[in-house]
Amino acid sequence: MPAISFQNVGKTFASPRGSVRALDDVSFDIEAGEFFGLLGPNGAGKTTLISILAGLARATSGHITVLGHDVVTAYADARRSLGIVPQELVFDPFFSVREALRIQSGYFGVRGNDAWIDELLVNLGLADKANANMRQLSGGMKRRVLVAQALVHRPPVIVLDEPTAGVDVELRQTLWQFVARLNKEGHTVLLTTHYLEEAEALCHRIAMLKQGRVVALDRTSALLAGTASTMLRFKLDKPLPAQLADRARVTGRIVQLKAHDAREVESILAVLHGAGCEPEDLEIGRADLEDVFIEIMQGETPARVAA
Ligand SMILES: Nc1ncnc2c1ncn2[C@@H]1O[C@H](COP(=O)(O)OP(=O)(O)O)[C@@H](O)[C@H]1O
Numbered sequence: 398m399p400a401i402s403f404q405n406v407g408k409t410f411a412s413p414r415g416s417v418r419a420l421d422d423v424s425f426d427i428e429a430g431e432f433f434g435l436l437g438p439n440g441a442g443k444t445t446l447i448s449i450l451a452g453l454a455r456a457t458s459g460h461i462t463v464l465g466h467d468v469v470t471a472y473a474d475a476r477r478s479l480g481i482v483p484q485e486l487v488f489d490p491f492f493s494v495r496e497a498l499r500i501q502s503g504y505f506g507v508r509g510n511d512a513w514i515d516e517l518l519v520n521l522g523l524a525d526k527a528n529a530n531m532r533q534l535s536g537g538m539k540r541r542v543l544v545a546q547a548l549v550h551r552p553p554v555i556v557l558d559e560p561t562a563g564v565d566v567e568l569r570q571t572l573w574q575f576v577a578r579l580n581k582e583g584h585t586v587l588l589t590t591h592y593l594e595e596a597e598a599l600c601h602r603i604a605m606l607k608q609g610r611v612v613a614l615d616r617t618s619a620l621l622a623g624t625a626s627t628m629l630r631f632k633l634d635k636p637l638p639a640q641l642a643d644r645a646r647v648t649g650r651i652v653q654l655k656a657h658d659a660r661e662v663e664s665i666l667a668v669l670h671g672a673g674c675e676p677e678d679l680e681i682g683r684a685d686l687e688d689v690f691i692e693i694m695q696g697e698t699p700a701r702v703a704a
């Protein structure tokens with residue numbers, strides 16, 4: 398039985414300026430024990446899909462099950478199977494960290510949970526904040542509490558919606574160490590993130606959403622191998638010659654260009670040389686997940702969806 402099954406999920410939001418098709422016939426399964434990445438640009442529909450999964454929004458069409466429980470008709474069982482870390486920072490300012498975690502335990506009917514609460518506090522670097530009031534915490538610390546709240550009832554399926562957006566390196570490392578450990582212990586993880594190097598390092602399989610549709614779904618290694626492209630990376634102080642400019646990714650002084658084979662590498666270098674450009678710190682390497690993501694989002698390649 399899959400941990401999560403998305404079956405033909407559609408969602409249309411009505412708005413005064415017409416309707417928005419946020420999800421369009423989304424279907425895929427996440428197997429038990431997987432570390433699964435859901436990627437896509439802003440507005441692709443990731444949070445909408447997670448809101449429907451969590452029972453916070455209703456799908457316009459289709460079904461979602463969690464460990465076989467339909468999120469609408471068996472809401473309580475589905476919700477109990479899930480630990481959800483929301484994208485938005487939501488918290489009750491009147492409680493201390495420990496109180497917030499005890500209340501959340503009570504919500505799921507879990508009693509005598511202090512040993513696990515202490516373990517969460519230690520593993521998420523919150524031990525010295527246990528008695529602090531929620532409103533006294535920094536944004537990063539509130540984010541840690543949200544993670545602890547999601548895990549307080551030891552859910553078999555953990556869902557993290559952009560958990561590292563705007564958080565410091567230390568929290569990212571703490572979080573990934575802990576979530577990777579939970580995954581090794583058998584928890585299924587569904588993660589959305591903008592940090593593609595995190596997804597590349599952590600996720601066994603990845604789905605990419607674009608305008609509410611799944612445009613790629615495969616093992617991370619297969620997605621990376623699928624491009625079979627070479628990337629040229631270098632620094633340049635001058636504008637790129639026009640014939641290269643429209644196919645390059647430029648970030649400040651850093652230029653990245655895709656080449657299909659060694660001959661194309663040579664011809665790019667020849668164009669640069671001919672235009673009097675001196676590339677600095679030239680590197681030639683394999684495409685990474687960010688390259689794959691950009692290629693798929695630009696629609697240069699047909700959708701790559703493995704069976
Ligand atoms: N409550 C809502 N009402 C109207 N439109 C919404 C609502 N929530 C999301 N949308 C729209 O649905 C689309 C998907 O949004 P979202 O799921 O937040 O994307 P993502 O999480 O991938 O950035 C966007 O076009 C967004 O504007």
Ligand SMILES: [Mg+2]
Nearest residue numbers: 443444445484
């Ligand atoms: Mg979102």
